[in-house]
Amino acid sequence: MERLNGHLDVNEKTGRKDLVTNIDKDNEKFFVKQLRALEPGSKVLGEEGLGDKIDSLDGQVWIVDPIDGTMNFVKQRDHFAMMIAYYVDGVPTLGFIYDVINDKLYHGGPDIGIYVNSESMNPPANNSLEDGLIGMSGPLIIRDVHHMQEIAEASSGYRIYGSAGIEIATAISGKTIGYISHLRPWDIAAGRVLAETLGMTVSTIDGKPIDMLSSNTVLLATKKAQKDILKISTKR
Amino acid sequence: MERLNGHLDVNEKTGRKDLVTNIDKDNEKFFVKQLRALEPGSKVLGEEGLGDKIDSLDGQVWIVDPIDGTMNFVKQRDHFAMMIAYYVDGVPTLGFIYDVINDKLYHGGPDIGIYVNSESMNPPANNSLEDGLIGMSGPLIIRDVHHMQEIAEASSGYRIYGSAGIEIATAISGKTIGYISHLRPWDIAAGRVLAETLGMTVSTIDGKPIDMLSSNTVLLATKKAQKDILKISTKR
Known part of the structure; x- marks a missing residue:
């Protein structure tokens, strides 16, 4: 949030609709460092390639998107997220989606339930396609x-x-x-x-x-x- | 906001994707009454037809959308707005868009400038289609x-x-x-x-x-x- 109104270095990856900024990269570096320290022996798969090369989900694997919706981030400074997942031997274990602008962290996993910030989330209604x-x-x-x-x-x-x-x-x-x-x-x-x-x-x-x-x-x-x-x- | 989690009566207008609720109608009734009292002699054109029949923009005309994005209102309780405009002899004079969930009122007109809540808005950058x-x-x-x-x-x-x-x-x-x-x-x-x-x-x-x-x-x-x-x- 502190850097949101500062200068952005914006670069194209595969084309003009696939962007990366200095903040995507800085965030990923930060996450890779912190997650490795949090869980020694774990590996980190990051969108910007600043973590580990991963060719299997064996062991403890973090999967990181430092800024999801980079186009929105660049053009709107809104409607973007930061995401981290934790898989153990391929089993989905923990997930974190942070809606930065609304300060809402959706997080949890099968063993602890799902929360938005500190509030427990209930399963959504099982609505049909036509009804939603x-x-x-x-x-x-x-x-x-x-x-x-x-x-x-x-x-x-x-x-x-x-x-x-x-x-x-x-x-x-x-x-x-x-x-x-x-x-x-x-x-x-x-x-x-x-x-x-x-x-x-x-x-x-x-x-x-x-x-x-x-x-x-x-x-x-x-x-x-x-x-x-x-x-x-x-x-x- | 008080009625947001209460019961909704939802009805179809022209089809299953064109909805109206009891709150659309109640809001419009409220606006019609208040706007007529605010500016005696003015007319009110409302989406739900609870104001005046309007076949010209002569004089003082309010144009009201009591809930814009009724489908979002019904399915999400989010991403909807209330809108009021004031035209004098056809001249766009005042506009109000209220983003209810984010509590942001965009309002103003050519004589007074445009504000979001109490903050003055600057003209957006004149960006091209490709850049936005x-x-x-x-x-x-x-x-x-x-x-x-x-x-x-x-x-x-x-x-x-x-x-x-x-x-x-x-x-x-x-x-x-x-x-x-x-x-x-x-x-x-x-x-x-x-x-x-x-x-x-x-x-x-x-x-x-x-x-x-x-x-x-x-x-x-x-x-x-x-x-x-x-x-x-x-x-x-």
């Missing part, structure tokens, strides 16, 4: 991947917030019935822990388990909405 | 009206928040370079006052003046982004 709003990725809608437009039309409406962390925080709060986007490990690792612990489902858009070391088109949804969406997304 | 995020309407994107998908692709990214009031508050705050949606008078009346006073443009998607007594596909944008968008939206 759904968060989506802009490019998937335009390219109409996996009948994304039909899924949007079947819902009560689709929303695009531009940050996986903010979208997943919205879904686990029951404000949307789910979220669909093409995500890398650090985009979904923390949200998966929180969502599954709260009784939501996390799978690929065709209903398979996600590969935590690769990219996936992820469907995070209530159990009912997942069924409704798979009926559409897996049509020929 | 843009707010859009979900249905316009899916139907690809006026090359909406090409406009989205040309921007830094598109966002869908699901409430004209929230979208316009975001644009005048400089967090998006504009907003495109099919809007009725009460969706745009207040936002037009605020945006124009802050040096932004408000027109139809093909660059014509909007008709304040009818529906328009509205383009609200920085001057630069308007030019960029019209080049795409008016292509054959």
Whole structure:
């Protein structure tokens, strides 16, 4: 927050819509150092590549997104998140999504429950696709991947917030019935822990388990909405 | 806020995606009564039809949206607004957009300047389409009206928040370079006052003046982004 109105060094990664700033990198350096100290022997997989090279989830692995929604961060100074996940031998164990501007930390795991700041979160209502709003990725809608437009039309409406962390925080709060986007490990690792612990489902858009070391088109949804969406997304 | 967690009577208007609640109606009744008392002789055009029948903007006219983003209100209890505009002989004079959950009142007009709560707002940077995020309407994107998908692709990214009031508050705050949606008078009346006073443009998607007594596909944008968008939206 102190650095929010200061100068940003903004650089493109794979193109003009894929940005990284000096603060993404500084945050990741900070997290890598702190997490290694917190849990000696653990490894850190970070979006900006400043942690460890990870080719398996054996042992204790932290997965870090130092700023999720960097485009929002750069253009809005709003609607972005910081995310950390902790997996032990591949088992989703702890997740943290910090909505920085609203000062809301969504955190917890299967052994301790899920909290927003110090308040316990209840599982969201198991609403159907038709009965809920759904968060989506802009490019998937335009390219109409996996009948994304039909899924949007079947819902009560689709929303695009531009940050996986903010979208997943919205879904686990029951404000949307789910979220669909093409995500890398650090985009979904923390949200998966929180969502599954709260009784939501996390799978690929065709209903398979996600590969935590690769990219996936992820469907995070209530159990009912997942069924409704798979009926559409897996049509020929 | 007091009634936010109470029971809602939800009814469909033109279809399952066009909702009205008892609170929309109660709010509008309240506004109609208070505004008539504030300015005797004035007329009130309200979304729910509980004010006056208006077929011209002669005289003093209030234009009221008691809850903008009713779907968000019903499904999220978040991301909705209350809006009031004051037009005198057709001249945009005062606008009020209240982002209820964030307790932010955007208000003012050409004679007094624009404020968020008690803080004066500066005109947003005159950024181009390419350099900014843009707010859009979900249905316009899916139907690809006026090359909406090409406009989205040309921007830094598109966002869908699901409430004209929230979208316009975001644009005048400089967090998006504009907003495109099919809007009725009460969706745009207040936002037009605020945006124009802050040096932004408000027109139809093909660059014509909007008709304040009818529906328009509205383009609200920085001057630069308007030019960029019209080049795409008016292509054959």
